[in-house]
Amino acid sequence: MSDLWIAIGTMGTLGVLVAIAMAMWLRPPSEFADLGSQPSVPSHWSSWIASIAALSSLALIFFSKDRIFWANWIPSSAAIVWSNLTVIALAVAAGAAYRLPRRPKWRQVFGAVSLLFLMVATLFQPILQPLFRPVYGGNQWADGGVCIQSHDRTCSAAAGATLLRASGVEVSEAQMVQWCLTDARGTPSLGLWRGLVKATAGQNTRPMVIKATAIELIESGPYPCIVVVGLPRFGADPKYVRRYGWAPGFRHSVVLFGIKPDGMVDIGDPAIGREAWSQEDLRVLYRDEAIVLAPRSPT
Secondary structure (H helix, E strand, O other): OHHHHHHHHHHHHHHHHHHHHHHHHOOOHHHHHHOOOOOOOOOOHHHHHHHHHHHHHHHHHHHOOOOHHHHHOOOOOOHHHHOOOHHHHHHHHHHHHOOOOOOOHHHHHHHHHHHHHHHHHHHHHHHHHHHHOOOOOOOEEEOOOEEEOOOOOOHHHHHHHHHHHHOOOOOOHHHHHHHOOOEOOEOOHHHHHHHHHHHOOOOOEEEEEEOOOHHHHHHHOOOOEEEEEEOOOOOOOHHHHHHHOOOOOOEEEEEEEEEOOOOOEEEEEOOOEEEEEOHHHHHHHEEEEEEEEEEOOOO
C-alpha cells in the first residue's frame, strides 16, 4: 500500500495548498484595505468559482475518475490516485466557499471544511472500499490455464491472474484481489492496472493499454490480452441476455488468447474456463478496453 499512501499524501497536500491559494486570491476588500492594496478580483467571483468548481468535480467523477486511459499517461501502480482530478476541483471549490460574500464566517468555514472532507474522502476511497466491502479470492484453476473467479465480483482479478500465468508469472487470484483493490462491487479499472503493475514489478514484461477495435483485435491481436466485455446499457441484443445471463450494462473481464484455426475466438472466461466465441460475439460484447503484457524496454 506504500504506493497509494505516497500518492494520497502528495495529492492531499496539493489539494490543501490549492484551497489556501484560492482563499488568499479571493480575499475580501476589507483585508486588502488593511494591507494598503486593492483586491485583484471582484468579490462576487468567489460564488461563480465555487459553483463551477463544484459542478466540475461531479463531471470529473462521472467522466474521468478511474478511467483506464489514464494508464497511458500515468503508468504508476497508484494511477487510481494520481489521476483523481476531482481533488483539485474540490480544493478550488473549498477555497472559494471560504470567501463566499454576504455570509457569516461560520457558514464560510463549514462550507470549506465540508468540501475538503469530500476531497479527502475521494482520495481514501480506493483503500476504504475494500475494507468496508471486502471479498476474498482463492486460487482455483481450470484446464487451459484459466483462473476461476471465486466471487461474482472478482472476474478482473482472476482474468489478471490468467494473463500473468500465460506470460510466465504465477500469481493467485487472492493476491490479485488485494493488489487490484477489489471489493464487493467489483474491481476498478485502474485497480486492475495496479494489480498488473505490482505483479510484473521486476519482470521482463509490463502492462500496456491497447487502443484497438474488436475487428483489429481479431485480425492482429496482440494475444493474449484482457478484454472487458458486456452488454450496452440500452439496446442490448436479447439473445445475449438469455445466453450469458448478463443484465444490460454489466461488465465482465475475460482473456482473449487468440483466434482458432476454424475462426472461432479463443476465450478464457474466469466464470467458466476456456471456451470458444464467434467473432460476432466479440464484436458485440467488446467494450473497448483491453490490456496486454508487453516486453519491458531495456533500461
